[in-house]
Amino acid sequence: MNKFKEIFLDLEQKILANEYPPHSLLPSENQLIKTYGVSRETVRKALNLLRDAGYIQKKQGKGSIVLDLNRFDFPISGLTSFRELQDTQRIPSETKVVEIRKIAVSPKLHETTGWPVASEAWKLIRQRRIDGEVVILDKDYLDASIIEELPENRAKVSIFDYFENDLGLEIAYAQKEITVDPVNKELRDLMDLRPEDQHVVTVRSLVYLEDTRCFEYTESIHRLDKFRFVDFARRRKI
Amino acid sequence: MNKFKEIFLDLEQKILANEYPPHSLLPSENQLIKTYGVSRETVRKALNLLRDAGYIQKKQGKGSIVLDLNRFDFPISGLTSFRELQDTQRIPSETKVVEIRKIAVSPKLHETTGWPVASEAWKLIRQRRIDGEVVILDKDYLDASIIEELPENRAKVSIFDYFENDLGLEIAYAQKEITVDPVNKELRDLMDLRPEDQHVVTVRSLVYLEDTRCFEYTESIHRLDKFRFVDFARRRKI
């Protein structure tokens, strides 16, 4: 474990434990240098991680102010997977694999992912049930030249877990798009929509590895009333 | 201007000009040190900015790979304001100020923003018209102890511009939430909704200054068919 990561985790845990409550100041960089016995740049790296994660706001001449953001809000999509969401929010839920098989890449899927037409891909469809109702439908397409095996029992839990821990893949970044789309017959069959539901929220994600290969395309389809996306964003100036 | 910002801007411009096309490598850190005559940490700061902005992916032992992301996609909400969106996407559009006045902070607004009940706030409602139709309605609430004057002709263009350039406020970060909400009579009156529209997309944002004061709460309400949110996200490991 790197030094700056250890310092980050230690400070994060202290913030979450209210040892450094909101609106208070963290110890100064000079104090942290002494506390952890490291150089200033190492302390600053840890503080920048805290800043990027939305824990603190740094102010020249003053110090690092602890922020007061709802840490119970979570993006329901994107790189934070359904399983993480469920673990953190303790929402009783259930996943059913509807379809899991290899397909040949269609021209349309090629358009989106860049994978060669007719090459192999996994198609995975899962129903996400909360309080007994299917309110999320996840459709995943995976590059079969990267993901050779896809055991159903792993798909039932979290495929990200499987990719990172079992296959050793390094997931690096993703592009996401959120739109509202009309309901079609397939969705009515696979989801517990109410008669008045004419639309669903669709979160489309392209997920990339460290070597910039795109290995996954996902459509996560949410019932309108169950959709919520929250985000923390910093002003990018320059 | 800081050295690392200059290097960032120079490399960004070269990437956008296709001097470093997608999938190619940037010059190595050692080469950039010589090119710009700076130390390695300064080069690395510039490269990290490019990474965070989604321009490159760095790989140990290999180099900085230029990514190929659609730079024409924009978050339609949040810290990127409507005016920036419009400038960049060249969508012919028009803004009409419906309401601009000072109000007393209600208990409900206090709940959201933390501003003292009965203190003064600006209420600003604007219609955003695209292709002749009001498809976005922006409701802004501003702390009047921070924003003392709010000229209507500035509100018509971009209030962020006014805050940053005229008032010298430093906008630091924001919390955003996206949900889908039922339509009510007020929205039917103020927006060009179609008869079948039963819902709208609401983007709620709390915007904060460098000193962690919350100075703005915004509800940006979008017609379903005109809403699109895109994002670039890095996997946060640790």
Place this chain on the structure above:
DNA sequence: TAGTGGTCTAGACCACGCC
């Protein structure tokens, strides 16, 4: 083995806030 990026150090000077 040579070259790449990742981490870490010890020091310098500057800009800002607060008293």
Place this chain on the structure above:
DNA sequence: GCGTGGTCTAGACCACTAC
């Protein structure tokens, strides 16, 4: 004036990639 964070330097060692 003192302490704070912001920028920058010169150098070290390590881990990874490619050949």
